[in-house]
Amino acid sequence: MRILSHLFLIIITVNFVQAQDTLQTRILSEVVIQSVQTEGDTLQNFYRANQSANTEDILSRMNGVYLIRRSAYGQEPVIRGMSGGQINVTIDGMRMFSACTDRMDPVTIYVEPQNLKSIDASLGTNGTSMGSTIGGSLNLRLAEPLMNKKSVTGRAGVGYQSVSNGINYFTDANFSQQRSAYRASFIYRKNQNYIDGRGQTVNFSQFEKTNFSLAGKWGIRKDTLKANFLIDEGRNIGFPALPMDVGKARASMYALTYIRHTDSGWLKNLEGKVYANEVYHQMDDSQREVLMHMDMPGWSSTYGAYAEAKTKAISNHTLQFRTDIYHNRVLAEMVMYPNDGGSMYMQTWPSSYRTVAGIYMADDVRLGSRLKVNINGRLDASNTTIEEGFGKDQLYVFYSQFESSSKKITKSFNVTARRPFMQNFVFTLHGGYGERLPTNSELYGFYLFNRQDIHDYMGNPHLKVEKSFSSDFGIEFFNNWLELNGTMFYQHNPNYILAYVDTQLDAMTPGAYGVKVYENISDAKFWGAELSALVSPIRNIQLISSFKGTRAETFAGDPIPFIPAFKNVTSLRFEKSKFNGQLEWEGALAQTHASENFGEQDTPGYSIFNLRAGYHTNNHLGNWSLSVGVENLTNKYYREHLDWGGIPRPGRNFYSTVEFRF
Amino acid sequence: MKLNLISTGIILSTLLSFSCSDDEVQINPTEGLTKIAEGVATSANTKVEIWADEDLFVGYNVLYAKLSDATTGDAIDESLVQFTPMMSMVSGMKHSAPVDNPKSEQAIHSLFPGAVNFIMPSGTDIGSWTLKVKVQNQIRNVEDFVELDLNVVTPEKTRMNSFATEDGMKYFVSYHFMVKPKVGVNDFEVMIHTKESMESFPAVPDFTITMEPEMPSMGHGSPNNVSPTHTNNGHYVGKVNFTMTGDWRIHLNLSRGELAKELYFDLDI
Numbered sequence: 001m002r003i004l005s006h007l008f009l010i011i012i013t014v015n016f017v018q019a020q021d022t023l024q025t026r027i028l029s030e031v032v033i034q035s036v037q038t039e040g041d042t043l044q045n046f047y048r049a050n051q052s053a054n055t056e057d058i059l060s061r062m063n064g065v066y067l068i069r070r071s072a073y074g075q076e077p078v079i080r081g082m083s084g085g086q087i088n089v090t091i092d093g094m095r096m097f098s099a100c101t102d103r104m105d106p107v108t109i110y111v112e113p114q115n116l117k118s119i120d121a122s123l124g125t126n127g128t129s130m131g132s133t134i135g136g137s138l139n140l141r142l143a144e145p146l147m148n149k150k151s152v153t154g155r156a157g158v159g160y161q162s163v164s165n166g167i168n169y170f171t172d173a174n175f176s177q178q179r180s181a182y183r184a185s186f187i188y189r190k191n192q193n194y195i196d197g198r199g200q201t202v203n204f205s206q207f208e209k210t211n212f213s214l215a216g217k218w219g220i221r222k223d224t225l226k227a228n229f230l231i232d233e234g235r236n237i238g239f240p241a242l243p244m245d246v247g248k249a250r251a252s253m254y255a256l257t258y259i260r261h262t263d264s265g266w267l268k269n270l271e272g273k274v275y276a277n278e279v280y281h282q283m284d285d286s287q288r289e290v291l292m293h294m295d296m297p298g299w300s301s302t303y304g305a306y307a308e309a310k311t312k313a314i315s316n317h318t319l320q321f322r323t324d325i326y327h328n329r330v331l332a333e334m335v336m337y338p339n340d341g342g343s344m345y346m347q348t349w350p351s352s353y354r355t356v357a358g359i360y361m362a363d364d365v366r367l368g369s370r371l372k373v374n375i376n377g378r379l380d381a382s383n384t385t386i387e388e389g390f391g392k393d394q395l396y397v398f399y400s401q402f403e404s405s406s407k408k409i410t411k412s413f414n415v416t417a418r419r420p421f422m423q424n425f426v427f428t429l430h431g432g433y434g435e436r437l438p439t440n441s442e443l444y445g446f447y448l449f450n451r452q453d454i455h456d457y458m459g460n461p462h463l464k465v466e467k468s469f470s471s472d473f474g475i476e477f478f479n480n481w482l483e484l485n486g487t488m489f490y491q492h493n494p495n496y497i498l499a500y501v502d503t504q505l506d507a508m509t510p511g512a513y514g515v516k517v518y519e520n521i522s523d524a525k526f527w528g529a530e531l532s533a534l535v536s537p538i539r540n541i542q543l544i545s546s547f548k549g550t551r552a553e554t555f556a557g558d559p560i561p562f563i564p565a566f567k568n569v570t571s572l573r574f575e576k577s578k579f580n581g582q583l584e585w586e587g588a589l590a591q592t593h594a595s596e597n598f599g600e601q602d603t604p605g606y607s608i609f610n611l612r613a614g615y616h617t618n619n620h621l622g623n624w625s626l627s628v629g630v631e632n633l634t635n636k637y638y639r640e641h642l643d644w645g646g647i648p649r650p651g652r653n654f655y656s657t658v659e660f661r662f
Numbered sequence: 663m664k665l666n667l668i669s670t671g672i673i674l675s676t677l678l679s680f681s682c683s684d685d686e687v688q689i690n691p692t693e694g695l696t697k698i699a700e701g702v703a704t705s706a707n708t709k710v711e712i713w714a715d716e717d718l719f720v721g722y723n724v725l726y727a728k729l730s731d732a733t734t735g736d737a738i739d740e741s742l743v744q745f746t747p748m749m750s751m752v753s754g755m756k757h758s759a760p761v762d763n764p765k766s767e768q769a770i771h772s773l774f775p776g777a778v779n780f781i782m783p784s785g786t787d788i789g790s791w792t793l794k795v796k797v798q799n800q801i802r803n804v805e806d807f808v809e810l811d812l813n814v815v816t817p818e819k820t821r822m823n824s825f826a827t828e829d830g831m832k833y834f835v836s837y838h839f840m841v842k843p844k845v846g847v848n849d850f851e852v853m854i855h856t857k858e859s860m861e862s863f864p865a866v867p868d869f870t871i872t873m874e875p876e877m878p879s880m881g882h883g884s885p886n887n888v889s890p891t892h893t894n895n896g897h898y899v900g901k902v903n904f905t906m907t908g909d910w911r912i913h914l915n916l917s918r919g920e921l922a923k924e925l926y927f928d929l930d931i
Contacts, residue, residue, distance in 0.1 A: 015812050134677060337907070338879035344908030346845070393846025397884055397903040400847070447905070508905065579765075 015652045046544050046571050049584065049612065052159030052628050053658035055116060056107050063530045064123045064136070064548055066564040068103075071239040071645040072164065072194060074246065075206040076106040079123060080489065082135025083525050085439035085497075086466070090130045092228065093273060094255060095650065099281035099300035100246075101348045101441060101448050104239060107279075110232040110251040112187045114170050114211040117141040124470035124491060125412055125434030128378040129322060129360055132410040134434040134468035134493060135637035142228055144631065145181035145217045146174050157659035164190035164205070164651040168657075179219040187211040193238070197637030197647035204287070205243055205647075206239035226257040241645030242451050242581075242619070244296065247284030253277040266314050272307040291510050292339070294355040296420045298332035298349065316367070320376075322360040329353040330440055331391075333591075334447075350391020351445045356382040356437070361423060374416040383439055384409050386461070394446055395461065396514070400504075402461040406443070410435040410465055411548055428474035429489075438463040442497055442518045447508040452514075452561075452644050454600030456507045459501050460518045468493045483534040489527065496554065497525035500597075519599045524560055526552040535556040545570040551593060551611040565591035565605070565641045578617055582629075591641035599647065606638035623661035630654050670889060675767070699810035706799035706806035707732045709739070713773070718791075718814045720783050721821030722836035726773040727764065727795060727892065739769040742805070745797040747761055747778045747812075748914040751789035760834055760855035760863040762895065767798075779836045779853060779863075781824060783816045819928045827921055832857045835916065837927055845904050845931060850915065852890045852898040865896020872915040875902050879909060879926075904931045 047058045056075045060067050067075040067145030068083060079087045089107050090096070098105040118138040122129070146153075153610030154173030161167065190208045193201045213230040230253045255275040262269065283296035311319040311651035332349035352531035356378035365373045385405045386392050390402060414432030421427055438460075441448055445459035473486040498521050505515035528550035535543040549566035553559060567588040574581045587607040594600035612629035635652040643649065695713040702709050713726040725745065729738035747759045759781050764774040784791045791812040798805045822836040834855045852873075854866045854912055873889045875884070890900030906908055910931050915925045 334906075336880075336906075339910075341879040342907075342910040344877070344906045346906035390845060393844065394905060396847045397905055398887060400886070406672070505885050508880065508882050510880060 004288075007423055009290060018075055018105070027432065033634045042394070046546075046569075049571075049582075049610065050159075050629060050655055051625075052161060052166075052655060055111055055119075055528070056139060058113060058119065059108060059138070059177055059427070061546065061569055062119065062121055062531060063546060065138070066548075066550075066567075066642055069640065069647075070100060070104065070241040070645070071207070071237060072202075072205040073209070073234070073237055074104050074106065074109050074239070074249075075263075076103050077108055079136035079138070079551045080120070080491075080528060080560060081560065083562060086133070086135035086436055087444065088127060088131045088133045088137035089138065089276075090139045091253065092255060092275075092277040093130060093139060093256075093306060094253065094277060095131060095304050095328065095611045096251075096253070096277045097278070097300045097302055097328050097440075098329065099279040099298035099330065100283070101296070101298060101332045101445065102244075102283070103282050103284070104237075104242070105234075105249050105251075105279065106250070108138070109234070109249075110211075110253070110279075111140045112170075112185070112211045114172055114187050115143050115185045115211070115215075115230065117143045123487075124430070124472060124489060125413045125432035125468055126376070126416065126430060126472075128412040128414070128434060129320075129362065131324070131356070131358065131436055132378055132380045132412050132437070134436045134466060134470070134491075140244070142213070142215065143172075143183060143185070143228070144226065145183035145215050147176055147179075147181035147219065149176065150178065151176045152169075152662060155659055155661040158659055159655060159657035160541060161191070161653055161655045163653035164191040165193035165246075166194075169546065170206040172190070172424060181217045182564060185211075185213045194653075195653035196651040197617065197632065197635050198648070200648075200652065202240050202650075207234065207237040209234040209237070220548045222261050222263075224257075224259040224261075226255075226259070228253065228255040228257075234347065242649045243288065243290065244283040244285045245287065247282045247286075247351070249279070249281045251279045258633055263341045266311050268312045270307070270309045274305045275437050276303045277301070287606055292336050294334055296332065296334050296348065298330070300328065300330045302326055302328040304408065312373070318364040320360075320362040323358070324360075325357040327353065327355045327357070340341075343565075345395060346446060347391040348446050348448055349440050350394060350446065351387040352385060352440060352444055353387070354384040354437075354440075356380050356383060365492050371417065374418075375414070376586055377413045378411070380410045380651065381407070382410065384437070384443065391444065391446070395459070398458060399456065399461055406461065407582070408437060408465055410437060423556075424477055424479055424635060426474075426476040428476075429471040430470070430474075432470045432556075434468050434470065435465045436468075437465060437561070438497055438518070445518075447515075449509040449512060450516075452598075453597070454511070455499075455501065455516045456512050457513075458502070458505070458515055458517045458574060463497060463518060464495050464520050466493060466495050466497050481535060481537050484532070486529065487533045488529045488614055491526040492523060493525070494523045495520040496522075499522070500561070520569055523554040524552060524554045526550060526560070540575055542573045543570065544573075544574075548621065558597065559593045559595040559600075561595035561600055563591070563593065563595075565589050565603060567640075580614045582610075582612040584612070585612065588640060594641070600641075603639060603641040603643075606640075608636050609633040625659045625661075626656070627659075628656040677889060689771065690868055691773050692726070692728065698725070700814060701795075701808040701810050702732050703795075703797050703806035704732075706802070706804045706810075708738060708799060708806065709735075709799050710784065710795050710797060710808045710810070711791065712810060714793065718812055719782060719817040719821060720780050720814060721775055721778045721817060722838045724775055724777045724838070725793075726775050727797075728773055729769070729797060735770075737772045738800075739767075739772055740767055740800055741774070742796065742798040743766050743774040743776065745776050745778055746794040746796070747780065748792050748794065749782060749784070749789050750792070752787060753789075755860075757860040758863060760836075760853070760865070760896070768804040777838075779822060779834060779855060780814045781822060781834055781863075782811065782814075784814045819930070821927065823925045823927070825923055825925070833923075834863065835914070835915075835925060843902075843904065843929065843931055845907055847886075848902050848904065850890065850900050850902040850912075852900070853896050855896055855899070855915070857903070861876065866918070867892050867894075867896060869916050869918045871898050873902065874913045874915075875904065876911045876913060877906075877908060877909050907931050 066078040080329040096107040123136040156171040159168040175182045211232045257273040260270040263304045278301045281298045306324035308322040331351045360377035360378040400439040412434035416430040470491040477484040499516035531547040565588040571657040588604040591603045614627040616625035631653040698712040700711040711728040760779040762777040764776040855898040884903040888901035892896035
C-alpha cells in the first residue's frame with residue numbers, strides 16, 4: 001500500500017494545495033515528474049508514459065487538463081474548458097507570458113521534463129495562490145540540485161520515434177557538495193513531419209528545439225539560496241493547422257530564491273524570489289505558398305518578485321501568506337509584403353505593459369477531529385497601459401475614446417471543507433469566487449487572424465474583468481486494493497469574455513470572413529466531472545484509469561468553443577523485477593456540442609491502444625534502462641476535439657529510449 | 663501686493679521677450695518648411711518670402727507668406743496678403759488657379775498662411791507659373807505687389823483630380839491633410855473648385871461626398887471614417903482612418919444634383 005498512498009497523493013486533483021494533511025491520503029494536485037524513487041513509480045509511468053515524452057504529453061494526462069493542439073509541438077493547456085487568460089501558468093512561481101499573438105508558444109513549452117520536478121495543478125477559482133484566476137493554475141516546478149554528500153550523478157539518453165523520424169537527446173548532471181550543489185541539463189529534439197493513421201504525411205508538423213538549464217543551490221547556515229537559469233530555443237516549428245509556422249521561439253529565465261527555515265516562533269519558513277524572463281517569438285511563412293508573405297515577431301518580458309511565509313500550526317490554524325508583484329511588457333508586429341506596392345506595417349499587439357501586485361492568504365483550520373477547512377483569498381491591484389504612439393493611434397480608429405491606463409482590482413475567495421466518513425470515504429466541498437483580467441489580445445489585439453473560424457479578432461479596451469463562481473464536490477474511496485476519486489464541478493462565469501462578429505467591420509486578412517470583437521457576455525456556465533481509479537489486486541499489477549469531461553454553454557445556450565470531449569485514459573501495468581510492461585487504452589466520446597460560431601466541427605470518438613515495455617539493469621558500468629513501445633497500435637486515423645483544422649493525430653509510432661545513469 | 667508682483671512680472675517678461683527676441687532661442691516659424699521664392703515689393707519696402715511644406719506640386723499647396731521690412735529686416739506681422747497665381751502657357755494662353763487667400767491680416771507666428779491649388783505643372787514645354795503676392799505697408803499705407811516665379815511639379819501620386827461635365831463645367835478636386843497623415847485617425851479635407859473664367863476659380867459648396875479608404879494590395883478598408891462635409895469656401899472636412907502603413911487609396915463619390923463622379927487618390931502612409 002506504500003505505492004498506493006503515494007499514488008493517491010499525486011493523482012487526486014482537489015483543491016487542498018496548501019493543506020498539510022495528516023490523513024491517510026495527502027491531497028495534492030501534483031504530478032511528480034522526477035521522483036526520488038523512480039523505479040516502480042507507476043504514476044510517473046502513467047503521466048510520463050514515454051521517456052521521450054515532453055511536458056505537453058504529461059499535461060494531457062493530468063486530471064482536468066486538456067490541450068489545444070495546432071501543431072505537433074506548442075500545445076496550449078486548457079483546464080476544464082478554460083484557457084489563455086482564464087488560467088495561470090507559472091514556472092516555479094514565476095509569471096511568464098508568451099510572445100505570440102496566435103498562442104503558438106504557451107509558456108509550458110519552455111520547460112522540459114528533464115528540468116521539471118513536478119507540476120502542480122489547481123482547478124477552478126482555487127488556483128489563486130500564484131495570481132488571480134477563474135479557471136485554475138498550473139505551476140511547473142523546476143528541478144533542483146540535490147545536495148547531500150560529495151558526488152557527481154547524472155544521466156544521458158537518446159530516444160527515437162518512428163512516426164516523425166524524431167530524435168531526442170537528453171542529459172543532466174548533478175554536482176553535489178556538503179553545502180552546495182549544481183545541476184545542469186541539456187535537451188535536444190528534432191522531429192520531421194509525422195505520418196497520420198492513413199499513411200499520409202502531415203506537412204508542417206516538424207519541429208526542432210534545444211533546452212539548457214543551470215541551477216545552483218547553496219546552504220547558508222540554516223537557509224538556502226537558489227539560482228536558476230534556463231534557456232529554450234525552438235526552431236522551425238511547424239503549425240499544420242495555421243497559415244504560418246514558427247521560425248524561432250526563444251525564451252530565457254533567471255531567478256534567485258532565498259529560503260529561510262526557522263525553528264523558533266510560529267513561523268515555519270520564509271521564501272523570497274526575484275525573477276526575470278524574456279520571450280522572443282517569430283512567426284514565419286517562408287515555406288508556405290501564400291498570397292502575401294509576412295513577418296510577425298513578438299516580444300514579451302516579465303520581471304517580478306514574491307515573498308511567502310508559512311506558519312506552524314497555531315492552535316488549530318496553519319497560515320500561509322504571500323505577496324507578489326510582476327511587470328510584463330509586450331509588443332507584436334506584423335509586416336506584410338504584397339507582390340505590388342510597398343510593405344505594410346502594424347502592431348498586432350500594440351506596445352503595452354501591465355503591473356500587478358497582490359496579496360494572498362490561506363488558512364487551514366481544523367474543526368474538531370475530522371473536519372478540515374481551507375480558506376484562502378487574494379487581492380490584486382493592476383495597471384494595464386497601452387503606450388502612446390503607433391499602437392494606440394491604430395486603436396483610435398476603432399475606439400474614438402478610451403483610457404490608455406486601465407486600473408483594476410481583482411478579488412478571489414475560496415472555502416474548501418474536507419471530512420472523512422466511515423473508514424473509507426472522504427468528502428470534499430469547495431465554493432469559491434474569482435476574477436481575472438482581460439488579456440492583451442482581448443484588450444488591444446489588432447486584426448489577429450484566427451484560422452479556426454477564419455475571422456480577424458479585435459481587442460476591446462473597454463472590457464471588464466471576467467468573474468467566476470465555482471463549486472466542486474468530491475468523493476474519495478479507498479481500501480486495500482482500490483482507490484477511487486470523483487469530483488463534480490460547476491462554474492458560473494458572469495462577464496464571460498467571448499468574441500462576436502461585428503458586421504460593421506471588414507476583415508483585414510485576405511480570405512477572412514469578417515471581424516470579431518471581444519465583449520463581456522452576460523455569463524457562461526461550465527460543468528463536468530473527473531473520475532480516477534487505481535486498482536491493485538495483486539502486487540505486480542496496477543490499473544490506473546482517469547476520466548475527465550467538461551461541458552460549457554453561454555447564457556443563451558450556445559456551446560462555448562474549445563470544450564474537449566469526454567475522455568478516458570486507462571493504463572494496466574505489470575511489473576516484475578527488472579521488467580515492466582504497460583498496456584494503455586485512450587479513448588474519447590464524440591463531441592457533438594461543437595461551437596459552429598467558432599468554426600468548430602463535430603469530432604467523432606476514437607479509441608487507441610499503446611503498448612509499452614521497459615527493462616533496467618544495474619551493473620558495474622552503471623545503471624542502464626531501455627524502454628520501447630508502440631503508440632496508436634492499430635494505426636487509427638483520429639483527432640481530438642481541441643485539435644485545430646481537422647489535422648489528424650500521428651499514426652502508429654514505434655519508439656525506444658536508452659538511458660544511462662551514473 | 664501679490665497681484666502687483668504678478669502683473670509686474672508679466673509686464674517685465676513681456677518686455678523682455680520683445681527686447682531679447684533677437685538673442686533668444688525662439689521657435690523658428692519656418693522650421694520644417696521649404697522656401698519656394700522671395701522678392702521685394704519696392705514701393706512698400708517689403709520683402710516677401712513664400713514658404714511651403716514641400717516643393718510645389720499639382721494639387722492643393724498651403725503657402726506661407728513671410729513679410730519683413732526690406733531695410734531693417736524686422737518681421738511684419740500685420741498686412742493684407744493676397745495671392746494671384748498665373749500660368750503662362752507655351753501656347754500663349756493664360757489662366758489662374760483656385761486660391762485660398764490668408765484669412766487674416768494678422769500673421770500667425772510671423773506667417774500668413776493661404777493656399778493655391780495648382781491645376782497643372784510648369785515646364786519648358788508647358789508653361790510657367792507666377793505668383794503675384796499683394797501686400798500692404800500699414801505705416802505708409804501703400805499697397806504693392808511682387809511677382810514670383812514658381813516651379814510646380816507633377817507629384818508621383820496624383821493629388822488633384824479634374825473632370826468636365828457635359829454642360830461644359832470643369833471641376834477641380836484636391837485634398838489636404840492638416841498634419842502629415844499617419845496610422846490612426848486623420849483630419850482630412852477635400853477642396854472642390856470650378857472654373858468660371860480664366861481668372862476665376864470659385865469654390866463649390868454644395869457637393870455631397872462619400873469617402874472610403876482602401877488598401878488595393880489587400881482589398882480591405884478601414885472602419886469609422888467620416889465622409890467630408892462642406893464647412894466653408896469649398897472645403898469639405900472629414901476623418902480618414904488608416905489601420906497600417908502601406909499604400910492606401912481614398913475613394914471619393916461626389917454628387918451634386920444630377921452630377922455624380924467617382925474618383926480616388928492614392929497615397930503612401
